[in-house]
Amino acid sequence: MFNTLSDRLTSVLQNLRGKGRLSEADIDATAREIRVALLEADVALPVVRTFIAKVKERAKGAEVSQALNPAQQVVKIVNEELVGILGGETRRLNLAKNPPSVIMLAGLQGAGKTTLAGKLAKWLKGQGHTPILVACDLQRPNAVTQLQVVGQRAGVPVFAPEPGNGVGDPVDVARKGIEEARRAQHDIVVVDTAGRLGVDEEMMRQAADIRAAVQPDEVLFVVDAMIGQDAVNTATAFAEGVGFTGVVLTKLDGDARGGAALSVREVTGQPILFASNGEKLEDFDVFHPDRMASRILGMGDMLTLIEQAEQAFDADQAEAAAIKMGSGQLTLEDFLEQMLALRKMGPIANLLGMLPGAGQMKDQLANLDEKHLDRVQAIIRGMTPAERDDPKIINASRRLRIANGSGVRVSDVNDLVNRFFEARKMMSQMAGRFGL
């Protein structure tokens, strides 16, 4: 899912690279392309409109960050707005103060409710809970058996009506299921309910009755992300007919365009809590809006890099260093500070690996010697402030002392000092040439 959208957005944003400044026209053109990409991915029109308006406003506004270039700033804005429409913060399950908590599942037939019940039960078990499943889908033939099968696979008990007692009353089964949970001390009850192929009144009423009877802590609307725009209509119908407190997206492994997934939160106002991406019980996870957004943007870990650059960047320090570089006054102390700022962003190899297209560079990156950087750092740390300030005073006996103190050879100290002088000379020549 999201492949086409991801490709489109990546290429739109890549076109901005290398631009020193973005004009209004650049921003308008980019916004237009993003709009088309979202509409083609089947994102609901009102969601697209709001999204584009926000991106444009922010990109044109005075959101200047010295740490980022204009293209990075647009990536950052698009990413943040995507996270926003996906719900912002990761939303955890609300559980009752006094167990058992009740989680009710609702949605169309085939949405993946029963499968989800098993996935959820397994996941809850992994979190240290003791869930029980309750089979209230008494409409679909085999639904009860299917739930029993997934329950067995997940290793959790299933409460179901006795066979041979006719169709039975789902509300009654739900109530009894909760009594059973209380009796056997299960802390969470997952109630599976009936779905229909299309939205119909009776199904809605039944779900609403179960909700009223058992007062669940969460009602999760389970929706198949493959059904496109229809997901939005179904979600709206369920929001009115039953009401729900959260959404679970299923079949994210499909190759649909993903618009439903991007619209459902904004259209219903309810957060997405979980996502299912396959038929197996393990194909399930908590939904993290930020991770999903960066997956959609397909920018590798570019976004992490942007975040880290912002955190590590100290504008004043960098400017002071630049001035000193230009005037040939750079000291080893400045050098160390710059190096530490860069390293604060993480290992250099990781840092380079995050850049898009770094894939082919992997081997070289693996050879990049972090130890060498450690050595440089240790040598500078072994110097006195006076030596760092004016490396010219570092004579032979000082070199020996520094080498001994920092556990390296004298030749390493010589190397560093010589390279530093060369670099300083080159920088001031360059600065002269560019009139800095």
Ligand code: GDP
């Ligand atoms: P229910 O009618 O809502 O209970 O839906 P089911 O749980 O019976 O699921 C309907 C079909 O969708 C089954 O064949 C499931 O194996 C399949 N299914 C459920 N979740 C996923 C998913 O995340 N990915 C894929 N590919 N199939 C799924």
